[in-house]
Amino acid sequence: MKILIVRVSSLGDVVHNMPMVADIHRHFPGAQIDWVVEEAYTSLVRLNPLVRNIIPIALRRWRKSLFSATTRAEIGAFRRQLRAERYDVVFDTQGLLKTSVVMRMARLAGDGRRIGLANATEGSGYEPVSRIFHHQSIPVDRHTHAVTRARLVAACALGYQLEGPPDFAMQAPPQQRWPWMPQQPYVVFFHGTARAAKQWPQAQWIKLGQALAARGLPVLLPWGSSREQQAAQVLAAGIPGATVLPALPLMQAVALVQQARLVIGLDTGLTHIAAAYGQPTVELYCDSPRWKTEGNWSPRIINLGDLGSPPTEDQVLKAALDLLE
Numbered sequence: 001m002k003i004l005i006v007r008v009s010s011l012g013d014v015v016h017n018m019p020m021v022a023d024i025h026r027h028f029p030g031a032q033i034d035w036v037v038e039e040a041y042t043s044l045v046r047l048n049p050l051v052r053n054i055i056p057i058a059l060r061r062w063r064k065s066l067f068s069a070t071t072r073a074e075i076g077a078f079r080r081q082l083r084a085e086r087y088d089v090v091f092d093t094q095g096l097l098k099t100s101v102v103m104r105m106a107r108l109a110g111d112g113r114r115i116g117l118a119n120a121t122e123g124s125g126y127e128p129v130s131r132i133f134h135h136q137s138i139p140v141d142r143h144t145h146a147v148t149r150a151r152l153v154a155a156c157a158l159g160y161q162l163e164g165p166p167d168f169a170m171q172a173p174p175q176q177r178w179p180w181m182p183q184q185p186y187v188v189f190f191h192g193t194a195r196a197a198k199q200w201p202q203a204q205w206i207k208l209g210q211a212l213a214a215r216g217l218p219v220l221l222p223w224g225s226s227r228e229q230q231a232a233q234v235l236a237a238g239i240p241g242a243t244v245l246p247a248l249p250l251m252q253a254v255a256l257v258q259q260a261r262l263v264i265g266l267d268t269g270l271t272h273i274a275a276a277y278g279q280p281t282v283e284l285y286c287d288s289p290r291w292k293t294e295g296n297w298s299p300r301i302i303n304l305g306d307l308g309s310p311p312t313e314d315q316v317l318k319a320a321l322d323l324l325e
Helices: 011-027 039-045 057-067 071-081 099-103 128-133 145-158 202-213 227-236 250-258 269-276 313-324
Strands: 004-005 034-040 053-057 086-092 107-117 136-137 188-190 219-221 262-266 281-285 301-305
Touching: 004 099, 011 034, 011 145, 034 039, 034 202, 039 250, 057 071, 071 099, 086 099, 099 107, 099 269, 107 128, 107 145, 107 227, 136 145, 136 219, 145 202, 145 301, 188 202, 188 269, 188 313, 202 219, 202 227, 202 313, 219 227, 250 269, 262 269, 262 313, 269 281, 281 313, 301 313
Parallel strands: 004 034, 004 086, 034 053, 086 107, 107 136, 188 219, 188 262, 262 281, 281 301
Antiparallel strands: none
């Protein structure tokens, strides 16, 4: 059986889609699974050995120059790669018009099917028009965890029951000591998010970092934008021994997570990668519902706060110390 998954973005959502692949392989060991994903995330999907082919798409970049000859040529090459196979099942687990159009572009085997979501979950970006390209639309409860949602779509379409905790099946990136990586165990703070309301106060990050530094654990501060870099510099000025990291490519960021003694982060993609690997992780929810994305599959993950109810400094420190024991 040849299966295509269309889940193009974002980083955290791509991570949360991974267990669907392991579920399918568990029930159909011979399945050949391909995945359409934004070009920035191809290296992440490549860490999953159960995915056969990765088909990069560059929607974010193409939108900026849609009518240029270079963009048209790239879109043509993408379409040819997408249509090189005939698929028995094509899944769109994102539920947007753009992803359903990609689903429609893929070629089907004689009795092939296009499967997608029948409805939104609370807070998702689902677009009902996406259903026009489905052969089957799978309904899900409005309060369905992001990981469970994709797993349910595959299980209902392929006729099996969900079993056990999610298996992200992600291999570690090649082990390497990067120049910025300390020799001793370290803590990572994923302190930045695209939405200001999801942030945790800088004063609390600093007090938390000071408490961990007093226990001999250096704090590393990654960033993804100039604004986050400036925030990291403010945190580093108040935390003894803290380091503001250079801009990290995605695989170096994954290595940062993989080799950390502890990860503390907001509701953001790299925090979810840490949870997917089962790393000791404290997830902080300040302005998003915890039930949607919390790492609930391992005792090494502690989820704190909720929509409109950010965690306190004492709660986060206690969780961190519990995971360090």
